[in-house]
Amino acid sequence: xxxxxxxxxxxxxxxxxxxxxxxxxxxxxxxxxxxxxxxxxxxxxxxxxxxxxxxxxxxxxxxxxxxxxxxxxxxxxxxxxxxxxxxxxxxxxxxxxxxxxxxxxxxxxxxxxxxxxxxxxxxxxxxxxxxx
Numbered sequence: 704x705x706x707x708x709x710x711x712x713x714x715x716x717x718x719x720x721x722x723x724x725x726x727x728x729x730x731x732x733x734x735x736x737x738x739x740x741x742x743x744x745x746x747x748x749x750x751x752x753x754x755x756x757x758x759x760x761x762x763x764x765x766x767x768x769x770x771x772x773x774x775x776x777x778x779x780x781x782x783x784x785x786x787x788x789x790x791x792x793x794x795x796x797x798x799x800x801x802x803x804x805x806x807x808x809x810x811x812x813x814x815x816x817x818x819x820x821x822x823x824x825x826x827x828x829x830x831x832x833x834x835x
Contacts, residue, residue, distance in 0.1 A: 741789030745782050753778020 757774020761767065813819045 740793055741786055745786035745789060748785050749778045749780075749782025752781040 753774045753776075756777040757770045760773045761770035764770065810819075810822075813822065
């Protein structure tokens with residue numbers, strides 16, 4: 704009796720695993736890597752860099768297999784390095800844009816009130832401290 708329950712549990716678990724693998728594969732097939740921000744640029748920089756590194760290594764050593772390995776590894780490292788740099792810069796720009804947007808919304812909310820005058824006086828004081 705308990706072995707039947709165990710078999711049913713295993714079959715249910717394997718069915719779930721197969722379904723999740725099918726879903727993951729479907730998502731992978733639908734993903735368009737060229738639309739990931741920065742990946743296309745990183746890939747277009749990484750591939751020629753890897754080719755150049757492999758060719759240079761081959762020209763200096765005349766060893767084909769290591770030059771292919773060095774070319775492939777350098778293209779992968781360059782691609783992911785550039786991608787990381789582009790992603791980091793994009794996140795910083797998004798944070799800056801968000802702060803500017805919030806500041807503009809706040810300024811529009813206080814426009815024409817006493818707080819606007821206080822804010823302008825604060826800015827004048829801050830600018831005079833910077834100049835000094």
